[in-house]
Amino acid sequence: MDPHNPEADDLVSRALAGESTCWDSLIVLFSERLRKLVTFRLDRRLKGRLDESDVLQEIYLEAWSHLANYQTKSAHLPFYVWLSGVARNKILELHRFHLGTKMRDAQRDVTYWTAGFADSTSALIVNSLVANEPSPSSAFALDEVRERVRMALESMDPIDREVLLLRHFEQMSPRETALALEIQEKAAAMRYVRAVRRLKQILSELSGNSSLFRI
Structure with a gap:
C-alpha cells in the first residue's frame, strides 16, 4: 500500500x-x-x-x-x-x-516498461515537443526537425527516455517513476538528470527552429 x-x-x-x-x-x-x-x-x-x-x-x-x-x-x-x-x-x-x-507482448518481459512502450517513447516525446500544425512554408522544416529530434532521442538509453517521459511529460513523482520502472529512486533521479541534459542539448542544437517547438 x-x-x-x-x-x-x-x-x-x-x-x-x-x-x-x-x-x-x-x-x-x-x-x-x-x-x-x-x-x-x-x-x-x-x-x-x-x-x-x-x-x-x-x-x-x-x-x-x-x-x-x-x-x-x-x-x-x-x-x-x-x-x-x-x-x-x-x-x-x-x-x-x-x-x-x-509490438512484443509485454508479458514476455520482466517489466512492462521495457517491452511495449520504450520503443515508442521517442515518438511520444517528439509529438509533445514539436508543433502539429505548421504553416505551409514551415512544413518541410517541421519534418526535418521531427526527424532530427527523433534520431537524437533514439541515441538515448530507452529507460532514460521513459524516465524523461514519466517525470517531465506525465509529471510522475520521483518515487512513482522509480516504482513504475522497478529501479531504485536514486537511479531514476540520475537517469532523469541525464535525460533532461540530453534533451536540452538537442533543443539547443535546433534553436534556430524554436518556433516549431511547443515549449
Whole structure:
C-alpha cells in the first residue's frame, strides 16, 4: 500500500468490501491525471476514431475487474502507479487492434516498461515537443526537425527516455517513476538528470527552429 496516499488505500479496501461508491471516489481522485495520460499516450491517428472518455471507461472497467489482484499482488505499488500501468496496457491493446501495431507482448518481459512502450517513447516525446500544425512554408522544416529530434532521442538509453517521459511529460513523482520502472529512486533521479541534459542539448542544437517547438 501507499503510505503517501492513505485515502486511496482506504478507498481500495472499501471498494473490495462492496462499497461501490468508493470505486467512484477512486475514479474521481485520479481522473485528471489519467485523462492527461490518455491524451498524451493515445496515438493521434486514433483520436478521430476513439473518444477519450470511452477509452477512460474501458480503462476503469479493466482496473475494476483486476482490483483484487492489485491488493493481493501489487499492493507494494502506489495505486496510481498500478492504475497507470493498466491504462498503458489498455492503450497498447487499442493500438494493436486499430492500427495493427507490431509490438512484443509485454508479458514476455520482466517489466512492462521495457517491452511495449520504450520503443515508442521517442515518438511520444517528439509529438509533445514539436508543433502539429505548421504553416505551409514551415512544413518541410517541421519534418526535418521531427526527424532530427527523433534520431537524437533514439541515441538515448530507452529507460532514460521513459524516465524523461514519466517525470517531465506525465509529471510522475520521483518515487512513482522509480516504482513504475522497478529501479531504485536514486537511479531514476540520475537517469532523469541525464535525460533532461540530453534533451536540452538537442533543443539547443535546433534553436534556430524554436518556433516549431511547443515549449
